[in-house]
Each structure stands twice: as C-alpha cells, then as structure tokens.
Amino acid sequence: MSEVAAVLEWPEAEAVRSDFDRIRTVAARMGIDYDTWQQGLLWILFSRGSDGRYCCGQGGLTVSSCRQIGKTFTLGTAFFVKCMLSPGLKVIWTAHHTRTSDETFTDMCSLAQMPAVARHIDHIRRANGQQEIVFANNSRIMFGARENGFGRGLHGADVEVFDESQILTDRALSNMIPVMNTAPDPLAVFLGNPPKPGDPSDVFAAKRRQALDGGARGMAYVELAAPRDCDSDDREAWAVANPSYPSRTPESAIERMRQLLPEDDFRREALGIWDETHVSHAIDPDAWARAVAQGKPEGGVPSLGIDMPPSRDFVNVGCCWRAGDTAHIQLVQRIPATRAGEAVDWVAERWPRLASVVIDAQSPAMSLVPDLTERHVRVTVTGVRDIARACGRVTDMLAAGTLTHRPDTDQPQLAVAAAGATRRPVGQAGAWAWNRGTTDTDISPLVACTLAVHGAWNSKRNPARRQKVRVGR
Structure with a gap:
C-alpha cells in the first residue's frame, strides 16, 4: 500500500495480525481476486493489535481517491465475506444519495446469488428504506441513503461504512456513530473523493487534516492521488492516481471524464487531487x-x-x-x-x-x-x-x-x-x-x-x- 498511496497514515507498529488473511482465502473460493493495492488496504482495515482489537477501531479507516477505482467493490466484497465468517455481525452501509446506495445494494445482491454463496443467505429484503441482506448465521448488511434520513433510530451495529463521505455532515455523523456504542469491537469506514467547493465535507476534511498533521493514532488514512503538479493528460499520472488503471479501469473511462469534465473537476474526480485552496470553514x-x-x-x-x-x-x-x-x-x-x-x-x-x-x-x-x-x-x-x-x-x-x-x-x-x-x-x-x-x-x-x-x-x-x-x- 505504501508504494501506491500519496498519503498513508496508520498505526503500523501496533499491528500483529489481520482478519484479512482469512477473508482473502474465502473470497478466492468465491472467485474474487484482489489486486495488490486492494490486499494492502484490506490488511490495514482488518489489522489487529496485541490486545486483539482493531488497530483503527478508534478513528476508523478513511480512504480518499478518484472515482472508478473500485473502492465499493473492494470494501463491499470484504464485508460480505466478513459477515459470512462472523455470526451476528451487523454492518450498516450508507451513501449520501439514494442512487449510490441502491447501486451498492444491487451489487451486493449479485454476490448473494452466486451458487457458492447462496447457502449462506437467509433472505434479502428489497423494500425501499429497508434494504438488507440477512445471512443464515444472523449477520446482516443494511443499506440506506443519508439524504432520506437513514440511520436515525437504528439500534446497534458493529460496522458502519460511510460512502460518499465528501458529503457527510457532522450532524449526520453524530446521528449514526452512537449506534456502535454497544459494539464490542466497532469499526468505521469513510470512503470519498476530494470534495468540491461548497460540499459539506467537514468530517472528511477533518480526517485528512488529522492524518497530515500526524495525529493518526487509532485511525488509518489512505489517499490515492496523482502529484499536484502533474499534467492532467499524462497517462502515468492516471496510473499513479488509479492503481486499477488500465487493468480494471479502462483508459476510455478516464478519457471520457477528461473530455466532459472541467479541468478542476477532472483533477478531483479522475486524479484524486484535493483543491489546494479548499478549507472546511469559510470563516477563520x-x-x-x-x-x-x-x-x-x-x-x-x-x-x-x-x-x-x-x-x-x-x-x-x-x-x-x-x-x-x-x-x-x-x-x-x-x-x-x-x-x-x-x-x-x-x-x-x-x-x-x-x-x-x-x-x-x-x-x-x-x-x-x-x-x-x-x-x-x-x-x-x-x-x-x-x-x-x-x-x-x-x-x-x-x-x-x-x-x-x-x-x-x-x-x-x-x-x-x-x-x-x-x-x-x-x-x-x-x-x-x-x-x-x-x-x-x-x-x-x-x-x-x-x-x-x-x-x-x-x-x-x-x-x-x-x-x-x-x-x-
């Protein structure tokens, strides 16, 4: 991971093992093959210290990257397998937009319908606002959009994944984090892209500042981005920003963004570069x-x-x-x-x-x-x-x-x-x-x-x- 990340902060010295070793074995039986960078990211996420607890259990894992890199696939499949292996595990997966949440739910349902997996699934609930995959071992993954108020009133969760974290307000976070208060080994994940001007991104930006300031104790921060001074048309810069390019992310997808997006948007969306002038507060x-x-x-x-x-x-x-x-x-x-x-x-x-x-x-x-x-x-x-x-x-x-x-x-x-x-x-x-x-x-x-x-x-x-x-x- 250190070879591809522009910024990598995590309590490496505390890690003695990782649940990912077992997750990778089961995922391979399902036909899921993780790239090297994905393996490194998941090893960090599921790493444990000598006390047996998650190394980033206190502040969670934050991932900032460009689009079309495979974050949802990487984390989604890993937590899917984690649910199969951990009876009673409850995962809450939220996105800001309903469409994003629905797409993630659909992708997870495709996993649940695989012949090698179907016997591990009890049922799938598809009703709007109540979408969830329930496993035979009583584990479950619940899906919802924050723009619809999803998360309020939920009782108990072991894992919370905040997709589209560049649009995550303090209020939305404070509504959901207490849901994990009773979890014996909680884990939070924040996934997002560099925010646009005006995005309510205080939570995401604060995580980044904490990592850049060296205050990453109890948390992990991974930023995948091209160099700030790179040429936007440089294919090598595309590869630096997106380790899934060109094997999983085709060149045509990035070229399409290059043609259709303004320069600043392209550097955020395709190269993972944060605005140099971006500040979380308008008033000092x-x-x-x-x-x-x-x-x-x-x-x-x-x-x-x-x-x-x-x-x-x-x-x-x-x-x-x-x-x-x-x-x-x-x-x-x-x-x-x-x-x-x-x-x-x-x-x-x-x-x-x-x-x-x-x-x-x-x-x-x-x-x-x-x-x-x-x-x-x-x-x-x-x-x-x-x-x-x-x-x-x-x-x-x-x-x-x-x-x-x-x-x-x-x-x-x-x-x-x-x-x-x-x-x-x-x-x-x-x-x-x-x-x-x-x-x-x-x-x-x-x-x-x-x-x-x-x-x-x-x-x-x-x-x-x-x-x-x-x-x-």
Whole structure:
C-alpha cells in the first residue's frame, strides 16, 4: 500500500495480525481476486493489535481517491465475506444519495446469488428504506441513503461504512456513530473523493487534516492521488492516481471524464487531487475569536439584514453598526416564523433610525417584503453579486480586525453559523458566498448579519439628517 498511496497514515507498529488473511482465502473460493493495492488496504482495515482489537477501531479507516477505482467493490466484497465468517455481525452501509446506495445494494445482491454463496443467505429484503441482506448465521448488511434520513433510530451495529463521505455532515455523523456504542469491537469506514467547493465535507476534511498533521493514532488514512503538479493528460499520472488503471479501469473511462469534465473537476474526480485552496470553514476560527467585543461602537449608524433558513423555521434579524471604517455585527432578533408579524413590527418601529433594511432576493424572507413595505419600510433587495461582495467584505474585515461581534455565549446561533459556514462559488470570476448547501447547519443568522453589512456600506440614507420642507407662499 505504501508504494501506491500519496498519503498513508496508520498505526503500523501496533499491528500483529489481520482478519484479512482469512477473508482473502474465502473470497478466492468465491472467485474474487484482489489486486495488490486492494490486499494492502484490506490488511490495514482488518489489522489487529496485541490486545486483539482493531488497530483503527478508534478513528476508523478513511480512504480518499478518484472515482472508478473500485473502492465499493473492494470494501463491499470484504464485508460480505466478513459477515459470512462472523455470526451476528451487523454492518450498516450508507451513501449520501439514494442512487449510490441502491447501486451498492444491487451489487451486493449479485454476490448473494452466486451458487457458492447462496447457502449462506437467509433472505434479502428489497423494500425501499429497508434494504438488507440477512445471512443464515444472523449477520446482516443494511443499506440506506443519508439524504432520506437513514440511520436515525437504528439500534446497534458493529460496522458502519460511510460512502460518499465528501458529503457527510457532522450532524449526520453524530446521528449514526452512537449506534456502535454497544459494539464490542466497532469499526468505521469513510470512503470519498476530494470534495468540491461548497460540499459539506467537514468530517472528511477533518480526517485528512488529522492524518497530515500526524495525529493518526487509532485511525488509518489512505489517499490515492496523482502529484499536484502533474499534467492532467499524462497517462502515468492516471496510473499513479488509479492503481486499477488500465487493468480494471479502462483508459476510455478516464478519457471520457477528461473530455466532459472541467479541468478542476477532472483533477478531483479522475486524479484524486484535493483543491489546494479548499478549507472546511469559510470563516477563520482564529479571526472570529479575535473579533469579540462587548458592544457596538460609539456613534455607529445601524443597518438591518433579514434572513430565514430554507426550512423557514425562524426569522433572523442581524444588525451592523458602522462607524467610519469599522463595524460591529450582532444577531438582534430570532423569532419563530409562526410569529413573523412580530419581526415586521420590530423592524418597522426602528425604521426611522436605520440606514437600511436588506433582504436577499433568493431568501425565503422575501415573503416579508409586502408587509414591511406596507409599514413604510424601504427594503433593499440584493442579488447574487451583492451577497458575494458582502461575504468577501466580512472576511476581509475580520482579517483586518475592523469587524467585531458579541461573545459567542451571548449569541450562540450566530457562533454556530460562523463556525459551520462553507463557501459556494458565485459566477466564473472566483467570487463566492456563504454555502446554504446543507440544512444541518443553519447559516441564516450569519447571512442576516452579512446583509446588514452590505446595507451599512451601500446605503445613502442618513437617518440623522433632518428633511427640509419647503412651504409655499
């Protein structure tokens, strides 16, 4: 494995044996022949220390690679055989997308129907949401898609495989990991490709950072990738990234991706190369921590931003007090959407003293515009470019130390949003905005404050200025 992996971290010194030796023998009888790299990967996964427990039982095995390499076949067949050999073993296999989960289930069913295997199978359940293969020895493999909520409410598992881990949120993980709490010898596996910008990949990226930082104790991390500076058309780079090329993965499959995918996508999907600029957080946690202040600046002029999450659960009102080149942001209202009229009243009451009230054109909060207009509040509606510029301004000001916020303990919803927000690309010029791609983290408090920042820097309204009234003679 060390000869083909770009990154390999695992507690090698602790390994004294591996369950894979027996798995390989049984798999060979079924006609399954593993390549050298697959043998190395599975030996690591099933390796045990002198205490008899899995060497990577604490943090699991993480595999980052390009597509069409055979990860599902490698791990799927190994756990299939493991179930045959281990009475009562319970494996949960999840993917983010239903289609991926269904394809894996279909492939496993093909194994179950092999003549040499059929006697080991008790039955196969094919109902949507309840797909599973039950073995005669009471072992089972259950399949489901996380996008459909699969995993919640399950009781007890020995193994959990998280396919498509580049789309795995902390919330989804926290729903499922406790399922293994009572397992005597649990094992977790994370399979994925380098994430795209905007993917909710905090879990996957954190595993990679831990491995690169040398903190891989109790876990294993394998990254199969071409060199970062390689030529995308270099066939040798294709072979480095994909050890199954060209014997199992034909050249035509990679050529098809080369023709159809943009350059950045090809390097992620076909060469396994992580984006050099990829970060798990849009806001630098250190910069956010340094920006704590107890209150707004003296003489600041307030602007408000209003946003709602896609679930439409809450109305969030963010405020930005601008004083010269500095500003202070704060989540000043968070009201259940069932009482949205209270938010309208609250904003309308303060409108005479505000520089602006801003709502994004794509926000569910646009439903409040008619009521605000009826109350004589002039709402500024932003477009895609506006929100991108505002997001960039927020991060630039945080880095420069010219933007502050109240302590996280005073407004935990804003703190959670700032910690969980990622970036999504906007247009083709490198602009970006806060990512709303997952409902697991509610970023609407941050969006509301960001809209307020936009209003503070773009509104020409001065609430302190007295209007002159001309009286005719």
